[in-house]
Amino acid sequence: MITISHLTKTFTSSAEPVTAVNDVSFSVADGTFASIVGMSGSGKSTLLSLLGGLDQPTSGTITVGDQVISTESDRALIDYRRSIVGFVFQGFNLIPNMSAIENVMLPMEFANVPKAERRTRAADLLNQVGLTGEKQDRRPAKLSGGEQQRVAIARALANDPSVILADEPTGNLDSKTGKVIVDLLKSLTADGTTVIVVTHDRSLAAKTDVTFELEDGKLLNA
Ligand SMILES: Nc1ncnc2c1ncn2[C@@H]1O[C@H](COP(=O)(O)OP(=O)(O)O)[C@@H](O)[C@H]1O
Ligand SMILES: [Mg+2]
Known part of the structure; x- marks a missing residue:
């Protein structure tokens, strides 16, 4: 279960402070496919960064499982980002001079997965997402957009x-x-993994189990 309670993020870097996420509360059960929608600038990416432990909230709490990540130390957040969450970015963010399979192996290296296991596991994962055979050895530029997103x-x-x-x-x-x-x-x-997508694509949102709509940092369907 992921629980967000009275979550607020105010950026004070500019002359005018911006409250990108404003007193947002919601819960998502394990294995839920959830979407966060809203217009550009409504706070979607900020909320995702907070959920991913990439940024710290100004106030409020985020609990993932039994871990209150909003009050964790930097060190604990590094572990959280490495082992509890997986990120998929717009534009894929793949490393251009590494093959598809090497891109998938890289996070395993950071998590100290034994070298012998990395390639087997990466190949299994690529097979699971439908990128098979010699395509696993191609660099991102030699793959289509959809294939890069699979990687x-x-x-x-x-x-x-x-x-x-x-x-x-x-x-x-x-x-x-x-x-x-x-x-x-x-x-x-299907195996209980929670997937949270940020999108302005209504047809994507329509396929998710639950949709949270943001407007100016506020949750509309609270
Ligand atoms: N690092 C930052 N510093 C200052 N303002 C920011 C920062 N990140 C986002 N913002 C502001 O917060 C608001 C929400 O941004 P964002 O979360 O990127 O919205 P969305 O992803 O819905 O387009 C915007 O007004 C944006 O300009
Ligand atoms: Mg965004």
């Missing part, structure tokens, strides 16, 4: 996370490929 999803799964966070996972894909990726993300919830 990004396999990489997010590398350390067997309990939560997958995806920011606009279909943003760079044509609608047909986008549907395939959405179905793939949904399939990941």
Whole structure:
């Protein structure tokens, strides 16, 4: 279970402070496919960063399982990002001079998975997301957008996370490929993995179990 309670994030870097996330509370049960929607600037990415432990809230709490991540030390947050969450970014963020399989192996290296296991596990994950055969040895530039997103999803799964966070996972894909990726993300919830996607794509949101709508940092359907 993920529980967010009275979560607020105010950025004070500019002359005018911006409250990007404003007193947001919700819960998501394990194995849920959830979406966060809202217009550009409504706070979606900020909320995802807070959930992923990439940024600290100004106030409020985030609990993931039995861990209150909003009050964790930097060191504990590094572990959290490495072992509990997997990130899928818009634009894939793959390392261009590494093959698909090497991209998937990389997070395992950071998590000290023995070298012999990394390649086998990465190949298994790529097979699971539908990138098979010699394509696993191609660099990202030699793969289509949909294939690159499959690699990004396999990489997010590398350390067997309990939560997958995806920011606009279909943003760079044509609608047909986008549907395939959405179905793939949904399939990941079958074993209890929670998948939270940020999107402005209503057809994607319609396929999720629950949708949270933000407007100016506030949750509309509270
Ligand atoms: N690092 C930051 N510093 C200052 N303001 C920020 C920062 N990140 C986001 N914002 C502001 O917070 C608001 C929400 O941004 P964001 O979460 O990126 O929205 P969305 O993802 O819904 O487009 C915007 O007004 C944005 O300009
Ligand atoms: Mg955004």
